[in-house]
Amino acid sequence: MSEVRVRFPPSPTGYLHIGGARTALYNWLYARKHNGKLILRIEDTDAERSTQESIDGILKGLKWLGLNWDEGPYFQTAFTHEHKAAAQRLLDEGLAYKCFCTKEELEHKREAALSAKRDYKYDGSCRNLTAEETAAREARGLPCVIRFKVDRQAPGTVSFNDHVLGVISRTYNDIEDFVIVRSNGKPLYLLCNVVDDIRDRISHVIRGQDHLGNTARQILIYRALGARVPEFAHMPLTLDLKKAKISKRSHGEIVAVQFYQQRGFLPWALCNFLALLGWSTTDNQEIFSREELIKAFSLERINKANSIFNYQKDNPKFFTDPKAISINEHYLRTMxxxxxxxxxxxxxxxxxxxxxxxxxxxxxxxxxxxxxxxxxxxxxxxxxxxxxxxFAEDYEFEARAVRKNVLKHEELKTWLPALADSLEALPEYNHETIEAAMRGMAEDLGIKPGILINGARAVTTGRLAGPSMFEVAEAIGRERMVNRLRHKTAPLYEPD
RNA sequence: GGCCCCUUCGUCUAGCGGUUAGGACGUCGGCCUCUCACGCCGGUAACACGAGUUCGAUUCUCGUAGGGGUCACCA
Incomplete structure (x- = not known):
């Protein structure tokens, strides 16, 4: 079996979003699993929208996630001459032709077809132009695009065996003679992508199902160029709660990888979550180390159906998919x-x-x-x-903590400073002696220990909840504890 | 609209003819307890619909409905 070579080809028109990250992850996993290579290729042919800032962001995002690549980044624009040469070759071999139809004409036909509820496909007006006719038009300086000539005679359908979806086929008749080079001479994505994949010797194209419609046309190009057709695996898309494809434009930062970095996610936790969005194992394992995931991953276990990225806007508790948060928490407390x-x-x-x-x-x-x-x-x-x-003295007090655990008991104003005295006097300061001191004091006062403990917690940490107060007191340290109990209690009783 | 893909709890999913339809997250209840969390225990909740095939369909086939993708001189 030949070497596995996969690629991640983002177009640098924005930040790296979780859909892209997931595509990168799946490619990365596949490469690692098969000791193959992951090639990073920046598809910057759209000069209008491509930015350096975006390129930097994408690279940074991949690095943060730990998805290392083996070759690249290559830049598509560096190979324009190859794309053009390929188009010329197709032209020379009669597998493509020049089309002089203007954009306006085509637009007109398209609209006419649409309003008549007919399916629109390029009618092939220029397909059968003779060499002389073509030359004459060129001589007149008419602009033209280059179209790929779809062979409607032969087999009838083009089909491939997708690693996720199974056999997919499409009849030639459904494929129009598509444009591969613009009238300004710039080759189009469909062509560039194939030429680059051939050059990079890509063995498996793992991409989103939004590319499913491109595949048949691209296979035609591979064949016309005499290249080996790679294997394909089309991943399901990730949608939002309203089942719309997630996008930078409509979902903003919530889908940006960088957002997760800023919000304090662990990179591997995000990868782990993303891996589960559309892929699973028979035994339902959900937490994977890198090595485990690489070992377990397979294209065939990718789900066919789209999955939903489950986040509610403006939910403070779940600022993103609850499952992503729970996986993050898991790693946070077990790593x-x-x-x-x-x-x-x-x-x-x-x-x-x-x-x-x-x-x-x-x-x-x-x-x-x-x-x-x-x-x-x-x-x-x-x-x-x-x-x-x-880690600091200038911590804030939660209103609820103050109300519930301090103000409710007026006497804490004197009890807590008294507790400070008793902590200060302890011959040994550790969670056991602290516990004894606090419980002892509560007993002496004839109150429930909780009143003292929770009051101390509110004053010394500002919080309603937290770890065992005795261990907290030990962690904060005697000096700081005593100081806080003495000086931070009384002010809480004063109205703002 | 044409073409293509998809359809199991709210969400992610297991299942590959016979299961009390399993797990995870969420949610609800309980235990623990100085609070909260963790942890543990338990509950709630799903096979889109209709035909067929079959002794038997969540599973196979075909329809219907619904959802998604794509139909550019964007990538």
Missing amino acids: PMAELAPLVKERLQAAGLWQDDYDGSRREWFINTVDLIRSRFHTLNDFAEMGRAY
């Missing part, structure tokens, strides 16, 4: 601390909360603290936001 620590570090640095000794003398404290708080976090950003009180 090795050695891998998580640097990621948290980045976020703390960005928030100005990082201190260098977290990497040095206080490394153990840092690791333990992150480990302590991670189980109720959803994203990396939470460490700097919900977890701010562990």
Whole structure:
């Protein structure tokens, strides 16, 4: 079996979105699984819309996701001469012809056909022009496009065995003589893409089902060019809740890979989620390490039906597909601390909360603290936001926490500073002695321990909920705890 | 409209003639408990419809309906 070579060919007209990322992921998985190569090719033939910014964004997105490529990025515009040469060759061999019909004429015919509810296809007006007629028109300086000549005689249908969908066929009659080169001399996507895939020796074309309609025409080009036709696998599309294809234009940042990076997603968690959007295993495994996923992946297990990206706009709890969040949470609380620590570090640095000794003398404290708080976090950003009180003194107080756990008990104004005294006096300061102190004090006061514990939590972390208060107190440290209980309690009782 | 593809819980899906139709996420209830989360236990919830084939259809065939894609001198 020949080498597996797949490609990801984004057109740089915007950011990398999750649909594109998923296509890249599937190609990447297939390449890795078969020890093949992934080629990155930037299809920048549309000079109008292509931007350097977009190219940078796409490359950055792929790198962040960890989808490394083996060749490229190649740029389609660098091979324009090849595309033109291919068109010329088709022309020379009589497999394509020049068409002098104007855009206006065609537009007119198209509209007429449409309004008459007829199917429109190019009528082949210029197909049978003699060499002399063609030459005469060229001599008059008439602009022309080059059309591929679809052979309507032979077999009748063009078909291929799609790795996802099975046998797909289309009759020649349904295929019009399509344009491969514009009147300004620029070759079109259909041609460029094939020429590039031939040059890059692509063995498997794994792309979205939105390309299904291109495939038959492209196969015709492969054949006309005498090239081997690659294998095809058309992935289902991802739609929104209203079943519309997701797009940058209509869905904005929610579909941008960069958005997930900003919101504190773990790159592999996103990959894992994307892999599951349209692909599964028989045993229903859902959490995969890189190696596991590469091993388990196969084109044949890709679902035929489109899948829905399940997100509700303006839902603060689920700012994206709940499943994506849940997978992210899973990794967040189970991944090795050695891998998580640097990621948290980045976020703390960005928030100005990082201190260098977290990497040095206080490394153990840092690791333990992150480990302590991670189980109720959803994203990396939470460490700097919900977890701010562990790393800074200027944390905010949740209104509900203050109302429910502080203001409700006027006496806490004196109890909590008293608790500070007792913590300060402890001969040993650890979660066990802290627990004994707090419970003991509650008993002495004849109150439920929860009142003291929850009050302490609200004052020292600003939050209604969190990990075991005794461990929190240990993590925050005696000095800071005592200080917070003494000085941050009373002000909460003062009206704004 | 033509052509092509698709159709199992709200969502992602398992299933490849005989299952109490399974799992995950969400949701609901419970346990745990200093709160919340984690974790654990349990509940809710699906084969689009109609014919056929068959002893038997979620599964095979054909229709119908619905959804999607595509019909450019965009990629």
